[in-house]
Amino acid sequence: MTEVSIRTVHDVAGIAAVAGFFSDVWQTPRSTPPYPAEVLHSLVHAGGAVHAAYDGTRLAGASVAVFGAPASRDTYSLVAAADRGLGYAVKQAQRAWAVERGARTMRWTFDPLVGRNARFNLVKLGAAGTEYLVDFYGPMADGVNDGDESDRLTVTWDLGAPRDRTAEEGDRDAAPATHLAPDGGPLARRDLVDRHVWCRVPDDIVELRAADPLLALRWRYAVREVFTEAFAQGYAATGMSRDGWYTLTRPSEEGTA
Numbered sequence: 001m002t003e004v005s006i007r008t009v010h011d012v013a014g015i016a017a018v019a020g021f022f023s024d025v026w027q028t029p030r031s032t033p034p035y036p037a038e039v040l041h042s043l044v045h046a047g048g049a050v051h052a053a054y055d056g057t058r059l060a061g062a063s064v065a066v067f068g069a070p071a072s073r074d075t076y077s078l079v080a081a082a083d084r085g086l087g088y089a090v091k092q093a094q095r096a097w098a099v100e101r102g103a104r105t106m107r108w109t110f111d112p113l114v115g116r117n118a119r120f121n122l123v124k125l126g127a128a129g130t131e132y133l134v135d136f137y138g139p140m141a142d143g144v145n146d147g148d149e150s151d152r153l154t155v156t157w158d159l160g161a162p163r164d165r166t167a168e169e170g171d172r173d174a175a176p177a178t179h180l181a182p183d184g185g186p187l188a189r190r191d192l193v194d195r196h197v198w199c200r201v202p203d204d205i206v207e208l209r210a211a212d213p214l215l216a217l218r219w220r221y222a223v224r225e226v227f228t229e230a231f232a233q234g235y236a237a238t239g240m241s242r243d244g245w246y247t248l249t250r251p252s253e254e255g256t257a
Helices: 012-025 037-044 087-099 115-124 205-211 212-230
Strands: 003-007 049-055 057-069 074-082 107-109 128-133 152-158 177-180 187-189 196-198 236-241 247-249
Touching: 003 037, 003 087, 012 037, 012 049, 012 057, 012 074, 037 049, 037 057, 049 087, 057 087, 087 107, 087 115, 107 115, 115 128, 115 152, 115 236, 128 212, 177 212, 187 212, 196 212, 205 212
Parallel strands: 074 107
Antiparallel strands: 003 049, 049 057, 057 074, 107 152, 128 152, 128 236, 177 187, 187 196, 196 247, 236 247
16 A cells, blocks of 8 residues: 655645646646645745645645634635545644644635535534635636536634534434425425524536536525525534535524523
8 A cells, every 4th residue: 555645845846746736636727727836835935834645656635724813723724635535634634733833723615515525524524614605706717616606615623623523413304395406306404493404415516517507506506595594594514414415503592591
């Protein structure tokens, strides 16, 4: 088995390789990377971190993080990507770097329609979806997001919480459907005590966007409606099932005045 190593990079060649890796992931020409090497170098110079994961000598993952406001003890992960099986190790390297410098939390955003990323963030890492951002970046012209609107879900990761947290899921199957999905099936369910909302996403939004961009947009708008309504009512995203259903949870009011 090839040895995997993860380290921060500071040199011009190492940072340029990371910029090229991100170009490949987001399917952009290497002449126009989504995260240019000079920008990454400046972030490192300012106190941020560029982590690179190597499978042997091959670059197989990378991430970028910076600190937030001085009093917040919060860090922000601008980007992270890795070959299958390395994502958890990359995020743990980011976590260790942040904790060593006194951080308590880390935030980042991701496309809420990408179910596998939701499961990784909410279940594997134990982060929580705390903010829904409508068309956060505006139009994107890379090879992954082109033709879609760039809604994003902000997740907040408590760096001191137990790893692999299992969230309360509730009984989804017993809850009535409140919205229909573009495929005609149930999109959202809500329990009768307003403790949980469940929302379904497509099996593979990237594949769907390439095959039928208009249908992908219909899913975008449908999920957006459910999330913005739920977040306005105090819900947060706390889980994602293997079959593509988010769990959104509202804190219990027991014990409050």
